Amino acid sequence: MKVEDLLGKSDKPILVQFFAEWCGPCKMLSRMIDESMDAVTEKVELQRIDVDHDPQLAAEFFVRAVPTMVLIDQQGAILWKHTGVMAVPDILKQVAQ
Numbered sequence: 001m002k003v004e005d006l007l008g009k010s011d012k013p014i015l016v017q018f019f020a021e022w023c024g025p026c027k028m029l030s031r032m033i034d035e036s037m038d039a040v041t042e043k044v045e046l047q048r049i050d051v052d053h054d055p056q057l058a059a060e061f062f063v064r065a066v067p068t069m070v071l072i073d074q075q076g077a078i079l080w081k082h083t084g085v086m087a088v089p090d091i092l093k094q095v096a097q
Contacts, residue, residue, distance in 0.1 A: 003060055003076045010045040013079060015095060017048045018058055018068040026067040029085045036088040043095045044071065071095055 006014050017033070019026035030048070033040055040046055051058040051066055061070050061078070071080040071094065080094050 002057065003072075006047055006072070007074055007076055011074065012043065012045045013074070013095065014072050015040070015044040015046050015091075016061070016070045016072065017046065018051050018061070018063045018066055018070070019048060020051050020066050023066050025085050029067045032085075032088050033091075039092060040088065040095075043092060 006016065017029070019030060033046070037046075049057055051063060061068075061081070063070075063083075065083050067085060068081065068083045069086070069091065070078055072078055080097075082091075082094070
């Protein structure tokens with residue numbers, strides 16, 4: 001997958017959640033986001049990328065640890081990046097800026 005594959009599906013910014021199946025904190029973050037999916041997808045388009053299945057895309061965003069979230073605009077520019085678990089209200093504050 002390439003960055004361009006993520007673009008153009010919506011007019012909203014895209015929150016790319018990089019994860020790995022073996023990562024406990026990734027599972028916790030995914031569960032938290034899933035529980036608040038309506039609130040999250042109201043603000044952004046959510047894309048989940050498994051770093052083990054798509055290492056090229058992870059490398060393009062300089063993902064060195066998981067979980068990592070990257071907010072990009074429709075041109076592919078990085079608006080925000082965070083590594084580690086973060087509460088959904090805090091994620092929503094970041095994507096609303």
